[in-house]
Amino acid sequence: MSKRILVISELFLPTKGGTAVWFDEVYRRIGGKEIHIVTADVPGAADHDAGHPNAVHRIKLSRHWWLRPESLAMYAKFLAKSLFLATRHRFDRVDAGRVLPEGLIGWIVARLIRRPLVVYAHGEEITTWRQPAKFRVMCFVYRHADRIIANSEFTRQELVKLGVTSDKISLIYPGVDTDRFRPGLDTSGLGEQIGLKPGERLILSVGRLSRRKGFDQVIRSLPTLVRNGLDVKYAIIGIGEDQKYLAELAKECGVQERVFLLGHVPSEDLPRWYNLAEVFAMPNREINGDTEGFGMVFLEAAACGKPAIAGDAGGTGSAVLHEVTGFRTDGSSVQAISSILGRIFLDAELSTKLGRNAHLRARSEFCWENISLRTAALN
8 A cells, every 4th residue: 555645845747947857856756646846836836737637736925024034924825735735534644845944844743744754855955054043943943853865875965964864865866767868869850950960069068057067167168269279069958047158258268159058958859958958968067055966957967868077066966876877076176077088088988988877877777766655665
């Protein structure tokens, strides 16, 4: 019999982002309508939920400047809806998508119905949330949860530093849809969108346009690659606060004709873009404590058989195995990034080996079916 789980998570499809994908993919595989998900009401939610196997409950969330904290109304709505469901269903456990606000609300509900609480830890919240009150509440929730899912070894270590006992931490990586993301997909029509000519090499990045992702460092590495005789173009898929900055940086570096900020692309085209590219790059770095907790996009690239370049900050070592499925390097060093890109482009045998290893690892370790089984088995 499937477990009856109350899932509290602001992030859930069709909201963009890897975490939203993670939760949707896992819980639809764990069970059916006995899984109740409390999440935010966002554009496109009604169409998404219509055929969803789980029972999805949407609430409108907004912050109010006159409240302290401004998110107090969000907390109250999450709590009210979760308690309402808890009084009408005999849940086996409560799962919280993040430590705050979901984890605190989950702790209240779980204690009232005397069921275990599972909280997801993503890494960056631990290294960036340093406001005294918020930090204290975060530590309280993590220490009082019955089980914590850490998305990488880096996150697990950060939890231990907070005083969480290691026996309460389960290391469960995010996954990837290996049927959707796979090698050999038809890429016709994509290259024409960026004027990609035969013989030109393509670097791809996917993710939010924020400084720590390292997309600016890839742009800075392009002049060196061109001087070394490589005819290379760079496509970036995603939106974010750095869009104008990246466009201006490309002009400053004299490579604006080689850099393409594609924004959002149709979901059916994303795996095709991975297939078109020769290498995937997200050389992340830590900025003011903000770091990459894992990086699900590395798995998407791997499932498509592409080598990846990651930064050596945060938890990317769980997603990219250095010199096995790609490279981890100093994301603050343009020289290091350009050197590794050049090495991959110039050594076809190495590139093929890394891509093959990445593909095999994605299919064996990161398919959603295996991730879902491990999540369902938690007590």
